Amino acid sequence: MPSITRRRSAKLGRPTSAEADVLAATQRLLAGGATFTELGVQQICTEAGVARSTFYSHFRDKTDLLLRLAGRLMATSFDVTSAWQPAAGVEGLEEAFLQVIQVYRRHAAVRRALAEVATYDSAVRDYFTAELHQFTDWTIKILRAEQEAGRTPAGLDPVSATRIIVTGGERALTDQVTSADPASDPAFARELAHTWWHGVYRRPGT
Amino acid sequence: MPSITRRRSAKLGRPTSAEADVLAATQRLLAGGATFTELGVQQICTEAGVARSTFYSHFRDKTDLLLRLAGRLMATSFDVTSAWQPAAGVEGLEEAFLQVIQVYRRHAAVRRALAEVATYDSAVRDYFTAELHQFTDWTIKILRAEQEAGRTPAGLDPVSATRIIVTGGERALTDQVTSADPASDPAFARELAHTWWHGVYRRPGT
DNA sequence: GTAATTTCCGGACGCGATGTCCGGACGTTG
Protein backbone atom coordinates (compact mmCIF):
# COMPACT_ATOMS: atom_id res chain seq x y z
CA MET A 1 0.00 0.00 0.00
CA PRO A 2 1.66 3.25 -1.11
CA SER A 3 1.63 6.17 1.27
CA ILE A 4 -0.59 9.08 0.33
CA THR A 5 1.90 11.71 1.39
CA ARG A 6 4.42 10.37 -1.05
CA ARG A 7 4.08 11.63 -4.62
CA ARG A 8 3.46 8.93 -7.15
CA SER A 9 6.15 10.17 -9.46
CA ALA A 10 8.00 13.14 -8.09
CA LYS A 11 10.49 13.39 -10.88
CA LEU A 12 8.99 14.48 -14.16
CA GLY A 13 12.06 13.74 -16.20
CA ARG A 14 11.18 10.07 -16.31
CA PRO A 15 9.29 8.82 -19.35
CA THR A 16 6.02 8.87 -17.38
CA SER A 17 4.81 5.75 -15.63
CA ALA A 18 4.43 2.51 -17.49
CA GLU A 19 0.71 2.58 -16.90
CA ALA A 20 0.18 5.67 -18.99
CA ASP A 21 2.40 4.17 -21.67
CA VAL A 22 0.22 1.09 -21.85
CA LEU A 23 -2.99 3.13 -22.03
CA ALA A 24 -1.57 5.29 -24.79
CA ALA A 25 -0.18 2.32 -26.71
CA THR A 26 -3.50 0.51 -26.60
CA GLN A 27 -5.35 3.55 -27.85
CA ARG A 28 -2.80 3.87 -30.62
CA LEU A 29 -3.16 0.25 -31.70
CA LEU A 30 -6.93 0.49 -31.54
CA ALA A 31 -6.92 3.67 -33.60
CA GLY A 32 -4.72 1.85 -36.08
CA GLY A 33 -7.59 -0.44 -36.85
CA ALA A 34 -6.74 -3.35 -34.59
CA THR A 35 -9.45 -5.34 -32.87
CA PHE A 36 -9.29 -5.43 -29.09
CA THR A 37 -9.98 -9.15 -29.04
CA GLU A 38 -7.18 -10.05 -31.41
CA LEU A 39 -4.88 -7.65 -29.59
CA GLY A 40 -2.47 -9.61 -27.37
CA VAL A 41 -1.01 -8.41 -24.11
CA GLN A 42 2.46 -9.01 -25.50
CA GLN A 43 1.63 -6.90 -28.52
CA ILE A 44 0.42 -4.03 -26.38
CA CYS A 45 3.50 -4.21 -24.18
CA THR A 46 5.85 -4.23 -27.13
CA GLU A 47 4.10 -1.15 -28.54
CA ALA A 48 4.33 0.50 -25.13
CA GLY A 49 7.96 -0.46 -24.61
CA VAL A 50 7.10 -2.19 -21.37
CA ALA A 51 7.68 -5.69 -19.99
CA ARG A 52 4.73 -8.03 -20.03
CA SER A 53 5.01 -8.65 -16.32
CA THR A 54 4.75 -4.91 -15.73
CA PHE A 55 1.39 -4.92 -17.44
CA TYR A 56 -0.02 -7.31 -14.87
CA SER A 57 1.26 -5.22 -11.99
CA HIS A 58 -0.91 -2.37 -13.24
CA PHE A 59 -3.94 -4.14 -14.70
CA ARG A 60 -5.72 -7.23 -13.50
CA ASP A 61 -6.31 -8.36 -17.07
CA LYS A 62 -7.23 -7.10 -20.51
CA THR A 63 -10.78 -6.36 -19.43
CA ASP A 64 -9.50 -4.14 -16.64
CA LEU A 65 -7.44 -2.26 -19.20
CA LEU A 66 -10.46 -1.69 -21.42
CA LEU A 67 -12.65 -0.54 -18.58
CA ARG A 68 -10.04 1.91 -17.40
CA LEU A 69 -9.65 3.11 -20.99
CA ALA A 70 -13.38 3.67 -21.14
CA GLY A 71 -13.13 6.05 -18.22
CA ARG A 72 -15.40 9.01 -18.57
CA LEU A 73 -16.33 8.35 -22.18
CA MET A 74 -20.02 7.87 -21.68
CA ALA A 75 -20.25 10.56 -19.04
CA THR A 76 -19.21 13.28 -21.45
CA SER A 77 -21.56 12.20 -24.23
CA PHE A 78 -24.40 11.95 -21.75
CA ASP A 79 -23.80 15.49 -20.63
CA VAL A 80 -23.97 16.72 -24.19
CA THR A 81 -27.14 14.83 -25.03
CA SER A 82 -29.03 15.51 -21.85
CA ALA A 83 -28.37 19.20 -22.25
CA TRP A 84 -31.03 19.15 -24.94
CA GLN A 85 -34.68 19.68 -24.03
CA PRO A 86 -37.68 19.36 -26.34
CA ALA A 87 -38.20 23.07 -25.97
CA ALA A 88 -35.06 23.59 -28.02
CA GLY A 89 -36.89 22.13 -30.99
CA VAL A 90 -35.62 20.05 -33.87
CA GLU A 91 -32.87 22.56 -34.63
CA GLY A 92 -31.54 22.21 -31.11
CA LEU A 93 -31.65 18.43 -31.41
CA GLU A 94 -29.74 18.57 -34.66
CA GLU A 95 -27.10 20.75 -33.03
CA ALA A 96 -26.85 18.39 -30.06
CA PHE A 97 -26.34 15.37 -32.31
CA LEU A 98 -23.64 17.19 -34.22
CA GLN A 99 -21.77 17.69 -30.96
CA VAL A 100 -22.29 14.09 -29.95
CA ILE A 101 -20.80 12.99 -33.24
CA GLN A 102 -17.71 15.08 -32.49
CA VAL A 103 -17.36 13.34 -29.13
CA TYR A 104 -17.87 9.96 -30.73
CA ARG A 105 -15.29 10.65 -33.41
CA ARG A 106 -12.73 11.68 -30.82
CA HIS A 107 -13.09 8.43 -28.91
CA ALA A 108 -14.12 6.20 -31.78
CA ALA A 109 -11.46 3.56 -31.21
CA VAL A 110 -12.18 2.94 -27.55
CA ARG A 111 -15.90 3.09 -28.15
CA ARG A 112 -15.62 0.46 -30.84
CA ALA A 113 -13.60 -1.78 -28.56
CA LEU A 114 -16.16 -1.32 -25.83
CA ALA A 115 -19.05 -2.32 -28.07
CA GLU A 116 -16.97 -5.24 -29.28
CA VAL A 117 -16.08 -6.78 -25.96
CA ALA A 118 -19.52 -6.07 -24.52
CA THR A 119 -20.90 -8.75 -26.82
CA TYR A 120 -19.11 -11.59 -25.05
CA ASP A 121 -17.70 -10.31 -21.76
CA SER A 122 -20.26 -9.89 -19.01
CA ALA A 123 -18.22 -7.38 -17.01
CA VAL A 124 -17.90 -5.03 -19.96
CA ARG A 125 -21.49 -5.61 -20.98
CA ASP A 126 -22.67 -4.66 -17.50
CA TYR A 127 -20.64 -1.49 -17.62
CA PHE A 128 -21.96 -0.66 -21.06
CA THR A 129 -25.62 -1.24 -20.31
CA ALA A 130 -25.29 0.59 -17.02
CA GLU A 131 -24.04 3.62 -18.87
CA LEU A 132 -26.77 3.33 -21.49
CA HIS A 133 -29.28 3.17 -18.66
CA GLN A 134 -28.67 6.84 -17.97
CA PHE A 135 -29.91 7.68 -21.44
CA THR A 136 -32.81 5.27 -21.23
CA ASP A 137 -34.15 6.62 -17.97
CA TRP A 138 -33.70 10.19 -19.08
CA THR A 139 -35.47 9.64 -22.41
CA ILE A 140 -38.43 7.83 -20.88
CA LYS A 141 -38.87 10.63 -18.40
CA ILE A 142 -38.79 13.29 -21.09
CA LEU A 143 -41.28 11.39 -23.24
CA ARG A 144 -43.72 10.96 -20.36
CA ALA A 145 -43.52 14.66 -19.57
CA GLU A 146 -44.20 15.54 -23.20
CA GLN A 147 -47.20 13.24 -23.22
CA GLU A 148 -48.52 14.92 -20.07
CA ALA A 149 -48.25 18.24 -21.83
CA GLY A 150 -50.03 16.85 -24.87
CA ARG A 151 -47.16 17.53 -27.24
CA THR A 152 -46.41 13.87 -27.86
CA PRO A 153 -49.28 11.48 -28.75
CA ALA A 154 -50.67 9.68 -25.71
CA GLY A 155 -50.85 6.41 -27.64
CA LEU A 156 -47.08 6.25 -27.94
CA ASP A 157 -45.32 3.64 -25.80
CA PRO A 158 -42.43 5.43 -24.08
CA VAL A 159 -40.51 2.24 -23.29
CA SER A 160 -40.50 0.84 -26.82
CA ALA A 161 -39.86 4.24 -28.33
CA THR A 162 -36.93 4.75 -25.99
CA ARG A 163 -35.48 1.40 -26.98
CA ILE A 164 -35.53 2.52 -30.58
CA ILE A 165 -34.09 5.94 -29.84
CA VAL A 166 -31.31 4.94 -27.45
CA THR A 167 -30.26 1.49 -28.63
CA GLY A 168 -30.84 2.11 -32.31
CA GLY A 169 -29.47 5.62 -32.19
CA GLU A 170 -26.33 4.58 -30.39
CA ARG A 171 -25.67 1.95 -33.02
CA ALA A 172 -26.35 4.26 -35.92
CA LEU A 173 -24.04 6.86 -34.43
CA THR A 174 -21.26 4.32 -33.95
CA ASP A 175 -21.75 3.13 -37.51
CA GLN A 176 -21.61 6.67 -38.88
CA VAL A 177 -18.44 7.42 -36.96
CA THR A 178 -16.61 4.22 -37.82
CA SER A 179 -17.49 3.83 -41.47
CA ALA A 180 -18.73 7.08 -42.96
CA ASP A 181 -17.03 10.19 -44.25
CA PRO A 182 -16.89 13.01 -41.68
CA ALA A 183 -18.19 15.30 -44.41
CA SER A 184 -21.53 13.56 -44.16
CA ASP A 185 -21.81 14.21 -40.43
CA PRO A 186 -24.04 17.29 -40.72
CA ALA A 187 -26.45 15.48 -43.02
CA PHE A 188 -26.52 12.50 -40.70
CA ALA A 189 -27.15 14.67 -37.64
CA ARG A 190 -29.98 16.36 -39.45
CA GLU A 191 -31.59 13.04 -40.42
CA LEU A 192 -31.27 11.65 -36.91
CA ALA A 193 -32.79 14.76 -35.38
CA HIS A 194 -35.69 14.92 -37.81
CA THR A 195 -36.40 11.22 -37.55
CA TRP A 196 -36.62 11.27 -33.76
CA TRP A 197 -38.49 14.57 -33.80
CA HIS A 198 -41.20 13.78 -36.30
CA GLY A 199 -41.18 10.07 -35.64
CA VAL A 200 -41.37 10.26 -31.86
CA TYR A 201 -41.41 13.59 -30.03
CA ARG A 202 -43.79 15.33 -32.44
CA ARG A 203 -45.31 12.34 -34.13
CA PRO A 204 -48.48 13.54 -35.85
CA GLY A 205 -51.94 12.04 -35.69
CA THR A 206 -54.01 9.75 -33.49
CA MET B 1 -12.54 -36.93 -54.11
CA PRO B 2 -15.73 -38.94 -53.44
CA SER B 3 -17.38 -40.63 -56.35
CA ILE B 4 -20.62 -39.05 -57.50
CA THR B 5 -22.31 -42.34 -58.20
CA ARG B 6 -21.88 -43.41 -54.62
CA ARG B 7 -24.49 -42.06 -52.22
CA ARG B 8 -23.17 -39.96 -49.35
CA SER B 9 -25.21 -41.82 -46.80
CA ALA B 10 -27.40 -44.46 -48.32
CA LYS B 11 -28.71 -45.85 -45.10
CA LEU B 12 -31.11 -43.51 -43.32
CA GLY B 13 -31.38 -45.55 -40.17
CA ARG B 14 -28.10 -44.12 -38.90
CA PRO B 15 -28.27 -41.41 -36.24
CA THR B 16 -27.61 -38.75 -38.86
CA SER B 17 -24.06 -37.60 -39.51
CA ALA B 18 -21.93 -36.08 -36.79
CA GLU B 19 -22.06 -32.79 -38.62
CA ALA B 20 -25.73 -32.30 -37.96
CA ASP B 21 -25.20 -33.26 -34.35
CA VAL B 22 -22.60 -30.55 -33.95
CA LEU B 23 -24.81 -27.93 -35.58
CA ALA B 24 -27.73 -28.86 -33.35
CA ALA B 25 -25.60 -28.97 -30.21
CA THR B 26 -24.17 -25.55 -30.91
CA GLN B 27 -27.60 -24.08 -31.44
CA ARG B 28 -28.71 -25.68 -28.19
CA LEU B 29 -25.79 -24.28 -26.20
CA LEU B 30 -26.28 -20.87 -27.77
CA ALA B 31 -29.98 -20.91 -26.96
CA GLY B 32 -29.03 -21.83 -23.42
CA GLY B 33 -27.45 -18.44 -23.04
CA ALA B 34 -23.83 -19.29 -23.79
CA THR B 35 -21.63 -16.86 -25.65
CA PHE B 36 -20.12 -18.15 -28.88
CA THR B 37 -16.72 -16.74 -28.00
CA GLU B 38 -16.52 -18.42 -24.63
CA LEU B 39 -17.84 -21.63 -26.16
CA GLY B 40 -15.03 -24.16 -26.59
CA VAL B 41 -14.77 -26.77 -29.31
CA GLN B 42 -14.45 -29.44 -26.66
CA GLN B 43 -17.62 -28.19 -25.01
CA ILE B 44 -19.56 -28.31 -28.25
CA CYS B 45 -18.31 -31.80 -29.02
CA THR B 46 -19.22 -33.10 -25.59
CA GLU B 47 -22.71 -31.68 -25.97
CA ALA B 48 -22.96 -33.26 -29.41
CA GLY B 49 -21.57 -36.60 -28.27
CA VAL B 50 -18.81 -36.42 -30.85
CA ALA B 51 -15.03 -36.68 -30.72
CA ARG B 52 -13.13 -33.43 -30.95
CA SER B 53 -11.14 -34.69 -33.90
CA THR B 54 -14.37 -35.36 -35.74
CA PHE B 55 -15.28 -31.70 -35.42
CA TYR B 56 -12.21 -30.68 -37.39
CA SER B 57 -12.95 -33.15 -40.14
CA HIS B 58 -16.23 -31.34 -40.75
CA PHE B 59 -15.43 -27.71 -39.97
CA ARG B 60 -12.28 -25.78 -40.65
CA ASP B 61 -12.66 -23.90 -37.38
CA LYS B 62 -15.23 -22.29 -35.13
CA THR B 63 -15.83 -19.47 -37.59
CA ASP B 64 -16.68 -21.99 -40.28
CA LEU B 65 -19.20 -23.53 -37.92
CA LEU B 66 -20.85 -20.19 -37.23
CA LEU B 67 -21.05 -19.22 -40.87
CA ARG B 68 -22.64 -22.54 -41.73
CA LEU B 69 -25.04 -22.07 -38.84
CA ALA B 70 -25.98 -18.65 -40.19
CA GLY B 71 -27.10 -20.27 -43.42
CA ARG B 72 -30.20 -18.70 -44.79
CA LEU B 73 -31.02 -16.61 -41.72
CA MET B 74 -30.76 -13.22 -43.31
CA ALA B 75 -32.37 -14.35 -46.51
CA THR B 76 -35.65 -15.16 -44.84
CA SER B 77 -35.88 -11.91 -42.88
CA PHE B 78 -35.03 -9.96 -46.01
CA ASP B 79 -37.88 -11.61 -47.85
CA VAL B 80 -40.29 -10.63 -45.11
CA THR B 81 -39.13 -7.04 -44.94
CA SER B 82 -38.82 -6.38 -48.63
CA ALA B 83 -42.35 -7.67 -49.15
CA TRP B 84 -43.52 -4.36 -47.71
CA GLN B 85 -44.04 -1.36 -49.93
CA PRO B 86 -44.85 2.21 -48.89
CA ALA B 87 -48.24 1.77 -50.53
CA ALA B 88 -49.14 -0.64 -47.73
CA GLY B 89 -49.00 2.26 -45.33
CA VAL B 90 -48.00 2.39 -41.72
CA GLU B 91 -50.32 -0.46 -40.81
CA GLY B 92 -48.61 -2.68 -43.35
CA LEU B 93 -45.23 -1.68 -41.99
CA GLU B 94 -46.33 -2.52 -38.48
CA GLU B 95 -47.51 -5.92 -39.62
CA ALA B 96 -44.24 -6.55 -41.46
CA PHE B 97 -42.18 -5.70 -38.38
CA LEU B 98 -44.29 -8.03 -36.27
CA GLN B 99 -43.41 -10.83 -38.66
CA VAL B 100 -39.75 -9.89 -38.64
CA ILE B 101 -39.75 -10.06 -34.87
CA GLN B 102 -41.11 -13.58 -35.07
CA VAL B 103 -38.29 -14.57 -37.39
CA TYR B 104 -35.75 -12.88 -35.14
CA ARG B 105 -37.11 -14.62 -32.08
CA ARG B 106 -36.88 -18.00 -33.77
CA HIS B 107 -33.23 -17.55 -34.65
CA ALA B 108 -32.29 -15.27 -31.81
CA ALA B 109 -29.39 -17.38 -30.56
CA VAL B 110 -27.56 -17.68 -33.86
CA ARG B 111 -28.26 -14.07 -34.70
CA ARG B 112 -26.77 -12.96 -31.42
CA ALA B 113 -23.69 -15.08 -32.02
CA LEU B 114 -23.37 -13.60 -35.50
CA ALA B 115 -23.53 -10.04 -34.24
CA GLU B 116 -21.07 -10.99 -31.52
CA VAL B 117 -18.36 -12.49 -33.66
CA ALA B 118 -18.83 -9.88 -36.37
CA THR B 119 -17.31 -7.32 -34.02
CA TYR B 120 -13.87 -8.92 -34.05
CA ASP B 121 -13.71 -11.50 -36.86
CA SER B 122 -13.37 -10.02 -40.32
CA ALA B 123 -14.77 -13.05 -42.13
CA VAL B 124 -17.98 -12.96 -40.14
CA ARG B 125 -18.16 -9.20 -40.35
CA ASP B 126 -17.90 -9.34 -44.12
CA TYR B 127 -20.70 -11.87 -44.28
CA PHE B 128 -22.83 -9.78 -41.94
CA THR B 129 -22.37 -6.47 -43.71
CA ALA B 130 -22.86 -8.14 -47.07
CA GLU B 131 -26.23 -9.39 -45.91
CA LEU B 132 -27.16 -6.00 -44.47
CA HIS B 133 -26.24 -4.47 -47.81
CA GLN B 134 -29.34 -6.02 -49.31
CA PHE B 135 -31.48 -4.02 -46.93
CA THR B 136 -29.46 -0.87 -47.42
CA ASP B 137 -29.68 -0.90 -51.19
CA TRP B 138 -33.35 -1.74 -51.14
CA THR B 139 -34.19 1.02 -48.65
CA ILE B 140 -32.26 3.71 -50.51
CA LYS B 141 -34.02 2.76 -53.70
CA ILE B 142 -37.45 2.93 -52.11
CA LEU B 143 -36.69 6.29 -50.53
CA ARG B 144 -35.52 7.79 -53.81
CA ALA B 145 -38.65 6.56 -55.55
CA GLU B 146 -40.82 8.11 -52.84
CA GLN B 147 -39.00 11.40 -53.22
CA GLU B 148 -39.57 11.32 -56.97
CA ALA B 149 -43.26 10.86 -56.30
CA GLY B 150 -43.22 13.74 -53.85
CA ARG B 151 -44.42 11.65 -50.92
CA THR B 152 -41.17 11.93 -49.02
CA PRO B 153 -39.55 15.37 -48.53
CA ALA B 154 -36.93 16.14 -51.17
CA GLY B 155 -34.60 17.58 -48.55
CA LEU B 156 -34.17 14.20 -46.89
CA ASP B 157 -30.82 12.49 -47.36
CA PRO B 158 -31.58 8.89 -48.39
CA VAL B 159 -28.16 7.57 -47.43
CA SER B 160 -28.11 8.91 -43.88
CA ALA B 161 -31.75 8.04 -43.35
CA THR B 162 -31.11 4.51 -44.52
CA ARG B 163 -28.20 4.19 -42.14
CA ILE B 164 -30.54 5.07 -39.29
CA ILE B 165 -33.30 2.77 -40.48
CA VAL B 166 -31.25 -0.31 -41.30
CA THR B 167 -28.36 -0.20 -38.84
CA GLY B 168 -30.30 1.31 -35.97
CA GLY B 169 -33.39 -0.75 -36.66
CA GLU B 170 -31.46 -3.98 -36.81
CA ARG B 171 -29.89 -3.24 -33.46
CA ALA B 172 -33.15 -2.21 -31.83
CA LEU B 173 -34.80 -5.38 -33.12
CA THR B 174 -32.00 -7.57 -31.79
CA ASP B 175 -32.21 -5.79 -28.46
CA GLN B 176 -35.97 -6.25 -28.25
CA VAL B 177 -35.68 -9.95 -29.05
CA THR B 178 -32.84 -10.69 -26.67
CA SER B 179 -33.86 -8.69 -23.65
CA ALA B 180 -37.52 -7.76 -23.75
CA ASP B 181 -40.70 -9.63 -22.94
CA PRO B 182 -42.40 -11.14 -26.02
CA ALA B 183 -45.63 -9.60 -24.76
CA SER B 184 -44.24 -6.20 -25.65
CA ASP B 185 -43.56 -7.21 -29.24
CA PRO B 186 -46.74 -5.69 -30.71
CA ALA B 187 -46.11 -2.38 -28.98
CA PHE B 188 -42.52 -2.38 -30.16
CA ALA B 189 -43.51 -3.19 -33.74
CA ARG B 190 -46.01 -0.35 -33.64
CA GLU B 191 -43.42 2.13 -32.38
CA LEU B 192 -40.86 1.07 -34.93
CA ALA B 193 -43.35 1.34 -37.77
CA HIS B 194 -44.65 4.74 -36.69
CA THR B 195 -41.18 6.12 -36.07
CA TRP B 196 -39.90 5.18 -39.51
CA TRP B 197 -43.17 6.20 -41.15
CA HIS B 198 -43.60 9.66 -39.65
CA GLY B 199 -39.91 10.23 -39.10
CA VAL B 200 -38.75 9.25 -42.56
CA TYR B 201 -41.19 8.00 -45.22
CA ARG B 202 -43.90 10.55 -44.47
CA ARG B 203 -41.88 13.12 -42.61
CA PRO B 204 -43.93 16.35 -42.59
CA GLY B 205 -42.83 19.80 -43.67
CA THR B 206 -40.09 21.33 -45.76
C1' DG C 1 27.39 9.36 1.51
C1' DT C 2 24.63 4.82 2.34
C1' DA C 3 20.51 2.23 2.98
C1' DA C 4 15.76 1.45 2.04
C1' DT C 5 12.10 1.53 -1.12
C1' DT C 6 9.76 1.70 -5.40
C1' DT C 7 9.48 0.47 -10.14
C1' DC C 8 10.47 -2.14 -13.77
C1' DC C 9 12.71 -5.98 -16.38
C1' DG C 10 13.22 -10.64 -18.00
C1' DG C 11 12.18 -14.98 -17.87
C1' DA C 12 10.27 -19.04 -15.71
C1' DC C 13 6.07 -21.69 -14.84
C1' DG C 14 1.30 -24.01 -15.18
C1' DC C 15 -2.79 -23.85 -17.52
C1' DG C 16 -6.28 -24.30 -21.00
C1' DA C 17 -7.63 -24.04 -25.81
C1' DT C 18 -6.50 -24.46 -30.70
C1' DG C 19 -5.61 -27.07 -34.81
C1' DT C 20 -3.07 -31.26 -36.80
C1' DC C 21 -2.10 -35.94 -37.22
C1' DC C 22 -2.47 -40.87 -36.97
C1' DG C 23 -3.73 -45.73 -35.63
C1' DG C 24 -7.44 -48.39 -35.10
C1' DA C 25 -12.49 -49.78 -34.46
C1' DC C 26 -16.78 -50.26 -36.73
C1' DG C 27 -20.22 -50.75 -40.17
C1' DT C 28 -21.25 -50.35 -45.15
C1' DT C 29 -20.50 -51.40 -49.97
C1' DG C 30 -19.19 -54.17 -53.89
Add this chain to the structure above:
DNA sequence: CAACGTCCGGACATCGCGTCCGGAAATTAC
Protein backbone atom coordinates in the same frame (compact mmCIF):
# COMPACT_ATOMS: atom_id res chain seq x y z
C1' DC D 1 -13.55 -61.09 -48.09
C1' DA D 2 -11.67 -56.71 -49.12
C1' DA D 3 -12.01 -51.81 -49.91
C1' DC D 4 -13.99 -47.80 -48.18
C1' DG D 5 -15.90 -44.08 -45.38
C1' DT D 6 -16.91 -42.46 -40.84
C1' DC D 7 -15.81 -41.86 -36.35
C1' DC D 8 -13.10 -42.44 -31.95
C1' DG D 9 -9.39 -41.50 -28.84
C1' DG D 10 -5.40 -39.72 -27.83
C1' DA D 11 -0.77 -37.63 -28.82
C1' DC D 12 1.41 -33.58 -30.32
C1' DA D 13 3.12 -28.75 -31.08
C1' DT D 14 1.72 -24.12 -30.41
C1' DC D 15 -0.09 -20.10 -28.54
C1' DG D 16 -1.84 -16.71 -25.23
C1' DC D 17 -3.06 -15.92 -20.53
C1' DG D 18 -2.10 -14.94 -15.70
C1' DT D 19 1.25 -15.80 -11.78
C1' DC D 20 5.53 -15.63 -9.60
C1' DC D 21 10.19 -14.44 -8.40
C1' DG D 22 15.06 -12.72 -8.52
C1' DG D 23 17.52 -8.96 -9.66
C1' DA D 24 18.76 -4.33 -11.91
C1' DA D 25 18.08 0.62 -11.73
C1' DA D 26 16.53 4.76 -9.98
C1' DT D 27 14.44 7.41 -6.33
C1' DT D 28 13.79 8.50 -1.66
C1' DA D 29 14.90 8.68 3.20
C1' DC D 30 18.33 8.96 6.79
